[in-house]
Structures are given as C-alpha cells and as structure tokens.
Amino acid sequence: MDDKERKELTINLGHGSGGIMTRDLLDKVIFSTFDNPLLNKKHDGSIVKFETEIAISTDSFVVSPIFFKGGNIGELAVNGTVNDVAMCGAVPKYLSLAFIVEEGLKMDEFIRIVHSVKRAADESGVQIITGDTKVVERGKGDKIFINTTGIGAVHPRAKIDADNIKAGDRIIINGNIAQHGMAIMSEREGLEFESAIKSDTTNINHLVSKLLDTFGEDIHLFRDPTRGGMASVLSEIASDIGLGIKIFEKDFPLEKQVAAACEILGLDPLYVANEGVFISIVDEKIADDFLSFMQKDPKGENAKCVGYITKEHPHKVVMQSFIGGTRMVSPLIGEQLPRIC
Amino acid sequence: MDDKERKELTINLGHGSGGIMTRDLLDKVIFSTFDNPLLNKKHDGSIVKFETEIAISTDSFVVSPIFFKGGNIGELAVNGTVNDVAMCGAVPKYLSLAFIVEEGLKMDEFIRIVHSVKRAADESGVQIITGDTKVVERGKGDKIFINTTGIGAVHPRAKIDADNIKAGDRIIINGNIAQHGMAIMSEREGLEFESAIKSDTTNINHLVSKLLDTFGEDIHLFRDPTRGGMASVLSEIASDIGLGIKIFEKDFPLEKQVAAACEILGLDPLYVANEGVFISIVDEKIADDFLSFMQKDPKGENAKCVGYITKEHPHKVVMQSFIGGTRMVSPLIGEQLPRIC
Numbered sequence: 006m007d008d009k010e011r012k013e014l015t016i017n018l019g020h021g022s023g024g025i026m027t028r029d030l031l032d033k034v035i036f037s038t039f040d041n042p043l044l045n046k047k048h049d050g051s052i053v054k055f056e057t058e059i060a061i062s063t064d065s066f067v068v069s070p071i072f073f074k075g076g077n078i079g080e081l082a083v084n085g086t087v088n089d090v091a092m093c094g095a096v097p098k099y100l101s102l103a104f105i106v107e108e109g110l111k112m113d114e115f116i117r118i119v120h121s122v123k124r125a126a127d128e129s130g131v132q133i134i135t136g137d138t139k140v141v142e143r144g145k146g147d148k149i150f151i152n153t154t155g156i157g158a159v160h161p162r163a164k165i166d167a168d169n170i171k172a173g174d175r176i177i178i179n180g181n182i183a184q185h186g187m188a189i190m191s192e193r194e195g196l197e198f199e200s201a202i203k204s205d206t207t208n209i210n211h212l213v214s215k216l217l218d219t220f221g222e223d224i225h226l227f228r229d230p231t232r233g234g235m236a237s238v239l240s241e242i243a244s245d246i247g248l249g250i251k252i253f254e255k256d257f258p259l260e261k262q263v264a265a266a267c268e269i270l271g272l273d274p275l276y277v278a279n280e281g282v283f284i285s286i287v288d289e290k291i292a293d294d295f296l297s298f299m300q301k302d303p304k305g306e307n308a309k310c311v312g313y314i315t316k317e318h319p320h321k322v323v324m325q326s327f328i329g330g331t332r333m334v335s336p337l338i339g340e341q342l343p344r345i346c
Numbered sequence: 347m348d349d350k351e352r353k354e355l356t357i358n359l360g361h362g363s364g365g366i367m368t369r370d371l372l373d374k375v376i377f378s379t380f381d382n383p384l385l386n387k388k389h390d391g392s393i394v395k396f397e398t399e400i401a402i403s404t405d406s407f408v409v410s411p412i413f414f415k416g417g418n419i420g421e422l423a424v425n426g427t428v429n430d431v432a433m434c435g436a437v438p439k440y441l442s443l444a445f446i447v448e449e450g451l452k453m454d455e456f457i458r459i460v461h462s463v464k465r466a467a468d469e470s471g472v473q474i475i476t477g478d479t480k481v482v483e484r485g486k487g488d489k490i491f492i493n494t495t496g497i498g499a500v501h502p503r504a505k506i507d508a509d510n511i512k513a514g515d516r517i518i519i520n521g522n523i524a525q526h527g528m529a530i531m532s533e534r535e536g537l538e539f540e541s542a543i544k545s546d547t548t549n550i551n552h553l554v555s556k557l558l559d560t561f562g563e564d565i566h567l568f569r570d571p572t573r574g575g576m577a578s579v580l581s582e583i584a585s586d587i588g589l590g591i592k593i594f595e596k597d598f599p600l601e602k603q604v605a606a607a608c609e610i611l612g613l614d615p616l617y618v619a620n621e622g623v624f625i626s627i628v629d630e631k632i633a634d635d636f637l638s639f640m641q642k643d644p645k646g647e648n649a650k651c652v653g654y655i656t657k658e659h660p661h662k663v664v665m666q667s668f669i670g671g672t673r674m675v676s677p678l679i680g681e682q683l684p685r686i687c
Binding site: 038 | 354355356358361371376379380400402405406408410440442443444445450452454457460461464467474475476479480482483485488491493495497684685
C-alpha cells in the first residue's frame, strides 16, 4: 500500500466482512507487518509448541442485536472461539473472556449474557480462566462487545494442514448452511416466517474430537464458514493450495425457510454466515465412512458431501449450479451484513 | 444481587474503573458464575497446566485518545498484556491481537497503530500468533479498541502466590507512579507543562525475568497497578491475605511535574493509573539486594521500598502520610478517569 493510499483510505465495513477486503487488509497490513511462520499459516488459530502442542484462537464478538432467535452474544462468543480451536484439530480447554460494555447496558442483560457464557462453556467443556471488563461512555460502543481467546490441546492424531490436501479429497459439511446469518437478518428486518429462523450457534468440538479419534490423519482440514459464508472460506482455501475446488449447489443442506428468506432478501446462502457449521476436507478413501459417522451424531445429522478437490482450475472454486451450468465462486466482496458475529 | 437490583442497576463507568465497583461486579457476577479454582485466584492472569505450566492473560484496551504523549493504544495493548503475563511469574511468548475498529478510522492511523504493536512485541520478545478484526458502524465504537491475550511459560523458579506473603515482607516498586494516568489526563484537559508528561507504557518482562532468575521463590507476589492505581491494587492484596499493609507516602517515587499536575487537578497520585510500574512483595531477607539489583536496571532505576507486610490491621492498608499522621487507604471508589487504558 503506497503512502497516498494510506492517507486517503479509511477503514470501512468491508474490511471486517471476512471477504476479499478483509483478506486484502490482512495481507497488506497485518501479515506483512508481523511476518512469522506461525501467523503466516493464516488459519483460524495458531498452534504453538511448549512441551505439548496447544492451539490458541481469539475472536471479538460485536453482533447486533445482542439477543437473537436461537442465542445471544454470550454463547456466540464461547461457541465461536471453541469451534475455532476445534478447527485447529485441538480439544478446547480454556477460554479468556473480555468485555467492552457501553455505559447504560442493563445489569439484567449483562447477567443474562454472563450466564449464557457459563452455560455454553460448560456444554463445550471449557473453563473461563481469565478475563477483563472495560466500560466505555454511552455512544462510544454498542451495548456490549466480547472477546474470547481459546486454548486447547492438539489432538494426538490430528494432522490438520492445508498442505496435506490432495486431489480427490472430499469436502463434507456437517449441517444446514446460512442459519445464523438469516436469523440475525430476519431479526433486524423484522421478517416473520411460519416458525422463526434460529441461529445455529452451538459448539462442534465434541463431534470434532470424535472424528479425530476415529479418522485421525485422514482428515486434512477443518474450517468453519462464519463471516463471509461458505463461498469465502472455500475461496480462501482454494487460493492457499495449488488445487481447485469443485462443489455442487444442490448438495448444500439448506432449510426451506432459510432458502425462502434468502430469496426474499436477494441473498445467496453460500455467502451467508454460519455458526455451528464446519467443513472437513478428508481423504477420499474414508469419505463414505466419515459421512455416515457424522450423520449418526446430532450435530452432523444433516451432513452432506458437497464437493471435492481437483487438479483442474487450480486456486479456483467452481460450482455446478442447480440447473446444471457451472460458474466460478468468488469470495464475498464488500459487506453483506455487518456485525453478524 | 437480588432480582430488583438486577432489574434496576445499569452498568456504569465505575464498573470498569478497576476499583471497588469493579471488584464488586466481579465478585457478584463473574466469580460466582464461573466459580473454578483457576479463576478464583483472582490474579491478573491464570496458570494452567498442560505439560509445562503456561500463564495466560487477556486485556481489552479502549484508551482515549488513542495517541498520547509517550505512546499509543497499540503499544499499550502489547505492554499491558505482556506485563500481566510477567506478573504471573512467566516469560511472555505469544500474543493474540483482536481489533474492533469504528468505521471511518483513518487507514494511516490504523497502520501506525499496527506498526507500533509490532515494535512493542519485538521489544518485549513476544510473537503475535493469531488475531481478529471487526469493524462496527460509525458511532457504535470509538476509533479502535484492541484486545490482546498473552501466553507465557512460567519461570522455573517462580513461586508467585499471595498465599506465600508473610509479615515482614517488603513492598518494592520499580519506578515513578502516576505517569500514565496524568499523561492521558493532561492530553484530555489540554494542560501544558514545561515539558510534556509522558506515559510510562513499556514492557517490564525482561526485568521480571532477571529478578526471577536471581531471587526465585523469595519473590512472593508481583502486581502492576494499572487502572485504580497503587491504592486499589494494595487494597486488593490486603483484602486477599490475612495480613495488613503499611506504606509510607514519602517513599513513593513521583516526578515533580506529575505531582504538580495531580495537585492542580486535585488527584491523589496513589489512585492514578500506571503502565510500566509494578510492585514486588519479597522476603525481607533479600529486600536490600533485590532493591539494589533493580536500581541497576534502566527500568528500575527509581525503585524504592515503599512499605511492608504486617500482622497489625489485617486486610487493611495503612499509610503514614508526609506530615507523619497515619490513615487508612481505600480502593478507588467510582471512576477517576474513564478509558485510561
């Protein structure tokens, strides 16, 4: 970035979207500045070695509204980070918890959030072990922001590394996409459906551990498509490996109601944020077993294989659409829905 | 806290002051909810055991203004967390870094902050290994907030535990107090002095490591008096141990200019926030050696012994004032200066 750009650009919502502008900002500013092998992996979290390897991941949560159908910012802040640690192939154990509260937040709301952090932490089996609370003046924040940083012990059989991905690997998703994004969006737009669309915020670390116990090194990558959705995450993976990704629109599990809401709002569900959803890229020889194993778990019962890795179109994601044509899938450009998590 | 209180109270600035209201909020809401032995230590960070013990600490930084004499929010966010990890008796190694940026922040300011994070990280010898960037709408934040979470390896000779404190232990401070708070305050109030009052933001982890190398288990506690100042931190320690603390007002190292600024604004320097300052509570048998060792280090050249631990007045801090009388020292009540760090 040259000096003129530096002087003239401002940070805007696109920089926080998880899409192409975020990536651009990270490449130009963050990675180039800190430039170390651990950070350069550009995974959701980093693995560091003390005696045993531990995985660390951090996330700030600024979702608005702070209470929504299916959850609130408190459990989101736990599940989000727990899942990021799990995505590193680790068993989450400890979380830090830091609040930035806007003056005037109701004590009752604060307590409800704290209790829901506690519940979510218990469910995922992590302990909150350190924290911080800051308060800013009215109008200088927005009710509450939460940062969590999670630490976990890397699973002894985990070999999660984009470098292990090879042609033929299958891409398996554990459940319905676009739930979280559409829940927040419906809440904000005041959309009413027969039954409310609920966020899918949940932990997936126990399922991930069982998958690692069973399939170990044949799992090459885990990723959770939160901000920016499936399309952004798959594009990011494709751009990091020397291979292409082929996906099939019809195979993405999607609730009818969520599909309808996307249609009303003119949104492509592949770009909508998810919370309790993750993709696994696995060796083709275990793909069928992996899929049926997952389908037996409550958090994987809608699991589907949605595509594969190919030597064709390296660095690109190509999708076969419902009507049979194929098109390139790009990462999210700009910002679809700010403050989704 | 009963239901009526819950419904009627709101979070206000006092809850984030680091003083008595913060403690109250933590006791009533956070500790009672999470209730686990690690969190219950109520130290700045927590020590967890994997194979080797590691220390973890988190802090969000919301200082305003984000640039001030002697530093900016970026280096503050590194030094603050690095120092908290050091206060656990650990050697900081890794940091996570999470930004919440308000839409409209100048790219140039963002980059300056990022670069200053990098510089501070290099100086303290830590690596940023994972991070997050969120952007909120204009008016829903205040330029930039930063969370850092730090992890370090516990020093092999560290036995930092308030339970080890005993009557006769000496309280040693490494340098001038009240610098950071008065730098921020002068900046906000537009006060001018002969030379500007500068924040003392700096890392103290290298000095701490050397102290641990040399004095090991004879160091019973480290603490850095940031928000709430010396008075709040000493009160907190006293309330946690079954002993009293006696301090001497005349022995606290304090720059003339800072003392003058405090006087003008009617502030007691013992309640003003510090950054590069820490206290050590050490066995009396090593106190003299400890003090002269510290005074040879650039970050300890103004070190002083400011008091001792006593069996008298358990749970209380008593100060002998300049004029010779004694008075009780209470923790900060309410909020002296919001968004100091």
